[in-house]
Amino acid sequence: MISLRSGTVGARFTILFAVVFLAFAVVLLGLTFLLSAGDTTSVAPAGNAPVQGGLDPARQRVLHLEEQLATVHAQQARRLLAGSLGALLVMAAVAPLLGRVLARRVLRPLRLITSVTRRISAESLDRRLAVTGPDDEVKDLADTIDGLLERLEGSFDAQRRFVANASHELRTPLATMRASLDVAVAKPGPDASTVALADRLRTQLDRVDHLLDGLLVLARAQHGALADAAPVDLAELVGAALGERSAGVRTKALSVTVDLPPGTAAQGSPALLARLVDNVVDNAVAHNERDGWIRITGHARGAEVALVVETGGRVLDQARVDRLVRPFERLGGERTGSSGLGLSIVAAVAAAHGGRVALLARPEGGLRVSVALPVAMPGARPDADVPVPA
Known part of the structure; x- marks a missing residue:
């Protein structure tokens, strides 16, 4: 049972309206029944009065009519009581429904404000609610x-x-x-x-x-400056990023597996997407253990293309992993060998393209970085001259 101190505002408004509506209905029907009962009892039944044998026929006729009238009033009182109870039951059923309708109508502007506010983020702060209507x-x-x-x-x-x-x-x-x-x-x-x-x-x-x-x-x-948006082949970016880090891969004796079909293209800024892929691959190489492994996969599904980079290693804390998308955050708080901007740049670039980044601490150990980006427009040719940051 929802109380007035819990639940949504709409539910509380509905309960309050139903209770007040039923209270007024009970009071109104009670007053009506009392007034009707008062009128009924004002006429004394003729059967309670002693009948004198010497009464004339007219007097007996009057007493008989009064007795009939009292009977009719009693029947009317019973019907009024039954009708009042029926009306009260109908009101009890209708009041919550009517209260719900009124609550939804009254709270509709608040729901619209909530919906628009939820869609506003740090990348779309230029949007406004711009509510019109009375100054309330x-x-x-x-x-x-x-x-x-x-x-x-x-x-x-x-x-x-x-x-x-x-x-x-x-x-x-x-x-x-x-x-x-x-x-x-x-x-x-x-x-x-x-x-x-x-x-x-x-x-x-x-x-x-x-x-x-x-x-x-x-x-x-x-x-969110994406004036240079174009189709970008993610497979080429991954190949270029791995090529630049071939020395690091050999030094750590890493096993690298790439399963990224050619032509897996995303729509976006070539320079920013190149930096995104470069940072993800660099993170996989730099924060890997010796004789470790890297698995890079990708696929297009619907309106999105996904790039997934997995690495092995020690078991990580998911709470700390979730903070890696913030600038200058590092696992364990160490300050050596990394600027702490790699994955935060990845998250910012993905958000600027309308995509998202998910970081998962693998139960077996290591990290899984999944980047979802908008797929390249149908019929567009991926840009082959993508600048790769040094």
């Missing part, structure tokens, strides 16, 4: 949500512009430091300590440059 509480709520979305959109845009601008501006001092190192090492007779220091600094500069490149890609993907 519902419109006031919708206008408040629109104002909140406007402020959120401004904050997200400012954050993305800051990341993109800061990443771009930092490239200049990085290039200057790299050039200064090259000049210092190129001088005649550099000592061994200078060369060793320069090598260590170059390694750190490469990591910072890779981090800035990741931030730029992440900012672009979160903006």
